[in-house]
Amino acid sequence: MSAPAPVSMPVPVSVRSVVMACVTLALGSGSAWAAGPQVLTNHVGYDLAGPKRAVVQGASGDAVRSCAVEDTATGARTPTSTPTRVGAVARWRDWVYWTVDFSSLQREGTFRIACATGRGEATSWPFRLEKDVLERHTLSDVVYYFKGQRASGPMDEADRAVRLDGRPDRVVDAHGGWYDATGDYGKHLSHLSYSTYFNPQQIPLTAWGLLKTYDLLQRRSDPLFRQHLRRLLDEGAWGADYLVRVKAPGGSFYRSVSAPGPAKRPADRRIGRDARGAPSRDESTYQSSFRAGGGVAIAALAEAALLGAPGERQADYLQTAEEAWTFLAAHNDALTSDGHENIVDDYCALLAATELFRATRKPDYLAAADARAARLIARLSPRPRAYWRADEKDRPFFHAADAGLPVTALVSYLDVAEGARRAAALDAVRASLEWELAVTSEVPNPFGYARQLVQTRDGTRGTRFFFPHDTETSPWWQGEDARLASLAFAARAVAPHFAGDRAFSSRLRAYAQDQLDWILGRNPFDASLLEGAGHHNPEYRFFDSLEYTNAPGGIANGITAGFRDEQDIDFNLAHTVTGGDNDWRWGEQWLPHATWYLLALAAGQPPHRPPGGGVIIGYVFAKDDLIDPAAIAADKLTHINYAFANIKDGRVVEGFAHDDENFRVLASLRQRNPDLKILVSVGGWTWSGGFSDAVHTGESRQRFVESAVDFVRRHDLDGFDVDWEYPGLPGYGNVNRPEDKKNFTAAMAELRAALDKEGAARGRRYLLTFAAGASSNFLEHTEMDAVQPWVDYVNLMTYDFRDAGEESLAGHHSNLYTHPADPRRMSADRAVREFLAAGVPAGKLVLGVPFYGRAWGDVAPLGDGLYQPGGRPRERVETRYTNLSTLATQPGWVRRWDALSQAPFLWNADKRVFVGYDDPESLRAKARYIREHGLAGAMFWEYNADRSGDLLSTLFTELRGTPAAR
Structure with a gap:
C-alpha cells in the first residue's frame, strides 16, 4: 500500500486514524514504501544554530542522488551536503538509509527537504527553522x-x-x-x-x-x-x-x-x-x-x-x-x-x-x-x-x-x-x-x-x-x-x-x-x-x-x-x-x-550571558572631593554610577560642590573607553527622603521627570539610576506613603518615556536603572513585575544583611548562601530567588557586592565568632577592603573561609573582634553564581574602598575575561 504523500499541511485529525492504519499495514508487512524512498525529519523543526539532519529511508536497490532544502514560501532551493549512504540497520525490515546534513542553513522560515531518487523526487513534511x-x-x-x-x-x-x-x-x-x-x-x-x-x-x-x-x-x-x-x-x-x-x-x-x-x-x-x-x-x-x-x-x-x-x-x-x-x-x-x-x-x-x-x-x-x-x-x-x-x-x-x-x-x-x-x-x-x-x-x-x-x-x-x-x-x-x-x-x-x-x-x-x-x-x-x-x-x-x-x-x-x-x-x-x-x-x-x-x-540553551560578558557597575561616591581619573580602572568597568544627586523641591539637583567637574572627569574616561556608560544615581541612603513627595501626583512626577532628563542632558550622561531605598517605608525618617508602591511604577514608566523621547531627538538610547534593597520589605512595597518593561537593570544591594548597631549576632553581611545558623536566613542567593520570583528577569538582575566589611566586638568565641553574640567594637576597625586585606596579615588576626556560606571572615581571638567581608575568593564564587544563573552581572559599592584593585580585577576576569577553574 502506498504511503500518503507529504503535503504542506498536517494530516487532518478526522482522517488521522485511517492514515495511521495505512502506515501500520504498510510497515507491519515488512515491505518498503511502495511509492519510493521517504524523507524523514523532525516534524516540528530545528533550532537555527543547532545541528540539523534528515534521514532518507528506502529499500534495497534504491538510490538517492542529491538533496536540497526548499523554502516553502518561495520555492527556492539550497543544496544540502551530499547524502551519505548508511545502509541497512540490524533487521529493520528491508529498509536502507541515507543521512542528509543541512546544519549550515541558519535562516528562519518554513522548509522541506527534497531529494532526487531513482524512483522520482521524495520530499519531507514542512518544518520550521527558528530560534528556540x-x-x-x-x-x-x-x-x-x-x-x-x-x-x-x-x-x-x-x-x-x-x-x-x-x-x-x-x-x-x-x-x-x-x-x-x-x-x-x-x-x-x-x-x-x-x-x-x-x-x-x-x-x-x-x-x-x-x-x-x-x-x-x-x-x-x-x-x-x-x-x-x-x-x-x-x-x-x-x-x-x-x-x-x-x-x-x-x-x-x-x-x-x-x-x-x-x-x-x-x-x-x-x-x-x-x-x-x-x-x-x-x-x-x-x-x-x-x-x-x-x-x-x-x-x-x-x-x-x-x-x-x-x-x-x-x-x-x-x-x-x-x-x-x-x-x-x-x-x-x-x-x-x-x-x-x-x-x-x-x-x-x-x-x-x-x-x-x-x-x-x-x-x-x-x-x-x-x-x-x-x-x-x-x-x-x-x-x-x-x-x-x-x-x-x-x-x-x-x-x-x-x-x-x-x-x-x-x-x-x-x-x-x-x-x-x-x-x-x-x-x-x-x-x-x-x-x-x-x-x-x-x-x-x-x-x-x-x-x-x-x-x-x-x-x-x-x-x-x-x-x-x-x-x-x-x-x-x-x-x-x-x-x-x-x-x-x-x-x-x-x-x-x-x-x-x-x-x-x-x-x-x-x-x-x-x-x-x-x-x-x-x-x-x-x-x-x-x-x-x-x-x-x-x-x-x-x-x-x-x-x-x-x-x-x-x-x-x-x-x-x-x-x-x-x-x-x-x-x-x-x-x-x-x-x-x-x-x-x-x-x-x-x-x-x-x-x-x-x-x-x-536545557537546550545555557543561562543568559550578555554579549562580551557580565556588566560591571561601579558606584563612585566622591562626596566633596574631586575624582582622580588615574585612580579609576575604567577599562574594567562597563558602567559608572556617580553617587549621588539630590532631590530638592521635587527636582533632581547636584548634591556636592564638585559635581560639575567630576562629571567632566567621567566624560573624559568615556572618551578613552567608548563602551563605558556614565549614569547619575539619585537619592541613596541620605537623600531618599524626597522621593515620596516628588512622585506623589501626576504634576509632581512631571516636574521630577523633566528635571531628571535635564540633569542627564546637562551633564551628557548615558542614563539615570534611581536609588530610592525606602519606598513605602520610613527608613531613617523619610517621608513615605502607601501610595509609594504604585507611584514608584508610574515614575519609572514616565522616566522611560521621557528618556526615550530625549534619546530619539539626540540619536542615542538612555539607560534607566534602579537600586533595590535585598529584602522582602522592598518587594512588598514595590510592583516589581510591573516596573520591568521600563528598566534596563535592577541593582540588587545584596549586602548590609546585618550590622553591629542593629544586630546582636556577629556574622556575614554579604554571604552568597544562607548559613543554617543564621536565624534571619539572609543571603544573596535568597534575595536573587525572591526577586526572580517577583518578576525580575535574570538578565536584568545585577548582583551587588560590597568593597567593605562589617565589624563586631566582644563576640563570644565559639566557632571563631561566627553567628555568636556581640556588639559594636570597642576600638574602631577600618572596614574598607584595602584596610581589611592588610589587617588579615597582622598578628592576632586569622582569615577563615565559611564553605557553607561561600564567604570569608576575619577573627581576632584576643580582641574578640569579628569582621565579615568579601575578598577575591568569595567574588569568584559570586561571579560563578552570576554566570550559572544567567544574571546580568555585578555592581559594587564603592570604588574607593579597593585601592589595590584586587576585587575589581577579580570581577573583570571572572565576568568578562577567562574565569579561573573551580
Missing part, C-alpha cells in the same frame, strides 16, 4: 498535559480517605497528584520494585522536573517564558503538595494509589503494597525506598522549598523532606526488594542529598552527597567501556525510562561539590557520556538513536537499540521515549561544563538533538510521538476501543524492538496483530516521557 523552535511550539502543550493529568472528580474525592490495601483500619488523605498514564488512573511514585534494578521515577520526577524546568528557563532570561514560568511553578507546587500528603507518619512515602479493575471505581482505590510481602503493621511494605520514589520525592520537596513554590503545603515542604531523609538514611535497606542498595538508590539518594543541601546549607547533607557521589562514581567501569554497574559486581545498568539519571544526579551535585570531588564527578560524567556516544555509533545508526548495553534474564549481555523483552521486568517492556529524553537532558546539561572542548560539547548537543528528533517524527515510522505536534500521532486503541485516548501535549511510549524478532523494529501494532493486550507498549502516554522531554527543552 521546540520551546516555542511544544513547551506550553506539555505543561498543559500535566495540568490535564491532575487527579480530580470522584476518584480524587475517594483519595481523600483511601485505605491501605489489606488494612481497612488505616486511612490516608492522598488526594491530588497526577494520574500515571493514559490507561492508568493510579498515582505512583514508582513501580517495578520486584525487578530490583528498574524502578522508574514517576510522580516525584515530574514534580522535581517541573521545578527544575522553571529554574533552568528562569536562568535563560527570555520574556518568551514569562507565563510558562508561572504555570511551571504552579504545577510543581501541585506535585509537592501531593508528596507532603503521602508522607507516612514517622516513615517514608506511600508509594502508590492503585486503580484496579476495568471499571476504575473510586471505591476500589487503595494504597498499594510495594511487592515485598503481606500487609504489615508497621506499614513498611506500602512505603518507598530511595529507589522506589523516596529519594526523588525528597529532592522535589527540597527544590520546592528552595524556590518558594506557592503550594497549599508550602510551609511543610522542607520539614517533610528532612524527616523522610532521616528515616530512609537509617532504614532504606529494609524497604528495598532484596535488602540491598544498588545504583538506583545511589543516584536517587544523591539527588536528594544535593537538593537538601542547596535548600538548607546543612553540612550533613553535603557530606551525604559527597558519600553518595563517591559510591556512584565507583560504579563506573574503567574507560573505554565506562558503563554504569548496577550491582556490586559488573552487571550493566540500563533503564527503559531513566538512563540519564545517573549523569543528571552528578550534574546536580556539581553545583555544590568543590575541589577534587567536583573534578572526579566531572570526569565520571565525561567518561559515561563518551561511552554512550561510542555505543551509539558502533553500528550503522542513521538516526543517532541512543543504543545501550543490556543483559537479559539468562545473563546474556550485549549492545542493542531497544530495551529487551526478557529482563527482570518481564512481562513489562515498552517504548523508550523517557529514556531518550533523559539522555538528551543529561547531554545538554553536561555540555556547558565542557564548553572549552568544542568537539566534545558539539557531539553531546548533536546526540541530544538526535533523541528529540526521533520523538518528534524523524524515525522509521514518520510518527511524531508528541500528541498534537507533527504528523501520525499514535492512537492508543485499547482492544480497539476509545476507552483511553491520548491527551494533547503528552508523549506516547514509542517504538520498540520487534514484537517477535528483537533485532527488528515495531510500532503501534493492534491487538489483532499481537493477539493480546499489547497496544499500551507503543501508544500509551506516561508521565516520565513528558517530564524528561520538558527538562531536555529547558
Whole structure:
C-alpha cells in the first residue's frame, strides 16, 4: 500500500486514524514504501544554530542522488551536503538509509527537504527553522498535559480517605497528584520494585522536573517564558503538595494509589503494597525506598522549598523532606526488594542529598552527597567501556525510562561539590557520556538513536537499540521515549561544563538533538510521538476501543524492538496483530516521557550571558572631593554610577560642590573607553527622603521627570539610576506613603518615556536603572513585575544583611548562601530567588557586592565568632577592603573561609573582634553564581574602598575575561 504523500499541511485529525492504519499495514508487512524512498525529519523543526539532519529511508536497490532544502514560501532551493549512504540497520525490515546534513542553513522560515531518487523526487513534511523552535511550539502543550493529568472528580474525592490495601483500619488523605498514564488512573511514585534494578521515577520526577524546568528557563532570561514560568511553578507546587500528603507518619512515602479493575471505581482505590510481602503493621511494605520514589520525592520537596513554590503545603515542604531523609538514611535497606542498595538508590539518594543541601546549607547533607557521589562514581567501569554497574559486581545498568539519571544526579551535585570531588564527578560524567556516544555509533545508526548495553534474564549481555523483552521486568517492556529524553537532558546539561572542548560539547548537543528528533517524527515510522505536534500521532486503541485516548501535549511510549524478532523494529501494532493486550507498549502516554522531554527543552540553551560578558557597575561616591581619573580602572568597568544627586523641591539637583567637574572627569574616561556608560544615581541612603513627595501626583512626577532628563542632558550622561531605598517605608525618617508602591511604577514608566523621547531627538538610547534593597520589605512595597518593561537593570544591594548597631549576632553581611545558623536566613542567593520570583528577569538582575566589611566586638568565641553574640567594637576597625586585606596579615588576626556560606571572615581571638567581608575568593564564587544563573552581572559599592584593585580585577576576569577553574 502506498504511503500518503507529504503535503504542506498536517494530516487532518478526522482522517488521522485511517492514515495511521495505512502506515501500520504498510510497515507491519515488512515491505518498503511502495511509492519510493521517504524523507524523514523532525516534524516540528530545528533550532537555527543547532545541528540539523534528515534521514532518507528506502529499500534495497534504491538510490538517492542529491538533496536540497526548499523554502516553502518561495520555492527556492539550497543544496544540502551530499547524502551519505548508511545502509541497512540490524533487521529493520528491508529498509536502507541515507543521512542528509543541512546544519549550515541558519535562516528562519518554513522548509522541506527534497531529494532526487531513482524512483522520482521524495520530499519531507514542512518544518520550521527558528530560534528556540521546540520551546516555542511544544513547551506550553506539555505543561498543559500535566495540568490535564491532575487527579480530580470522584476518584480524587475517594483519595481523600483511601485505605491501605489489606488494612481497612488505616486511612490516608492522598488526594491530588497526577494520574500515571493514559490507561492508568493510579498515582505512583514508582513501580517495578520486584525487578530490583528498574524502578522508574514517576510522580516525584515530574514534580522535581517541573521545578527544575522553571529554574533552568528562569536562568535563560527570555520574556518568551514569562507565563510558562508561572504555570511551571504552579504545577510543581501541585506535585509537592501531593508528596507532603503521602508522607507516612514517622516513615517514608506511600508509594502508590492503585486503580484496579476495568471499571476504575473510586471505591476500589487503595494504597498499594510495594511487592515485598503481606500487609504489615508497621506499614513498611506500602512505603518507598530511595529507589522506589523516596529519594526523588525528597529532592522535589527540597527544590520546592528552595524556590518558594506557592503550594497549599508550602510551609511543610522542607520539614517533610528532612524527616523522610532521616528515616530512609537509617532504614532504606529494609524497604528495598532484596535488602540491598544498588545504583538506583545511589543516584536517587544523591539527588536528594544535593537538593537538601542547596535548600538548607546543612553540612550533613553535603557530606551525604559527597558519600553518595563517591559510591556512584565507583560504579563506573574503567574507560573505554565506562558503563554504569548496577550491582556490586559488573552487571550493566540500563533503564527503559531513566538512563540519564545517573549523569543528571552528578550534574546536580556539581553545583555544590568543590575541589577534587567536583573534578572526579566531572570526569565520571565525561567518561559515561563518551561511552554512550561510542555505543551509539558502533553500528550503522542513521538516526543517532541512543543504543545501550543490556543483559537479559539468562545473563546474556550485549549492545542493542531497544530495551529487551526478557529482563527482570518481564512481562513489562515498552517504548523508550523517557529514556531518550533523559539522555538528551543529561547531554545538554553536561555540555556547558565542557564548553572549552568544542568537539566534545558539539557531539553531546548533536546526540541530544538526535533523541528529540526521533520523538518528534524523524524515525522509521514518520510518527511524531508528541500528541498534537507533527504528523501520525499514535492512537492508543485499547482492544480497539476509545476507552483511553491520548491527551494533547503528552508523549506516547514509542517504538520498540520487534514484537517477535528483537533485532527488528515495531510500532503501534493492534491487538489483532499481537493477539493480546499489547497496544499500551507503543501508544500509551506516561508521565516520565513528558517530564524528561520538558527538562531536555529547558536545557537546550545555557543561562543568559550578555554579549562580551557580565556588566560591571561601579558606584563612585566622591562626596566633596574631586575624582582622580588615574585612580579609576575604567577599562574594567562597563558602567559608572556617580553617587549621588539630590532631590530638592521635587527636582533632581547636584548634591556636592564638585559635581560639575567630576562629571567632566567621567566624560573624559568615556572618551578613552567608548563602551563605558556614565549614569547619575539619585537619592541613596541620605537623600531618599524626597522621593515620596516628588512622585506623589501626576504634576509632581512631571516636574521630577523633566528635571531628571535635564540633569542627564546637562551633564551628557548615558542614563539615570534611581536609588530610592525606602519606598513605602520610613527608613531613617523619610517621608513615605502607601501610595509609594504604585507611584514608584508610574515614575519609572514616565522616566522611560521621557528618556526615550530625549534619546530619539539626540540619536542615542538612555539607560534607566534602579537600586533595590535585598529584602522582602522592598518587594512588598514595590510592583516589581510591573516596573520591568521600563528598566534596563535592577541593582540588587545584596549586602548590609546585618550590622553591629542593629544586630546582636556577629556574622556575614554579604554571604552568597544562607548559613543554617543564621536565624534571619539572609543571603544573596535568597534575595536573587525572591526577586526572580517577583518578576525580575535574570538578565536584568545585577548582583551587588560590597568593597567593605562589617565589624563586631566582644563576640563570644565559639566557632571563631561566627553567628555568636556581640556588639559594636570597642576600638574602631577600618572596614574598607584595602584596610581589611592588610589587617588579615597582622598578628592576632586569622582569615577563615565559611564553605557553607561561600564567604570569608576575619577573627581576632584576643580582641574578640569579628569582621565579615568579601575578598577575591568569595567574588569568584559570586561571579560563578552570576554566570550559572544567567544574571546580568555585578555592581559594587564603592570604588574607593579597593585601592589595590584586587576585587575589581577579580570581577573583570571572572565576568568578562577567562574565569579561573573551580
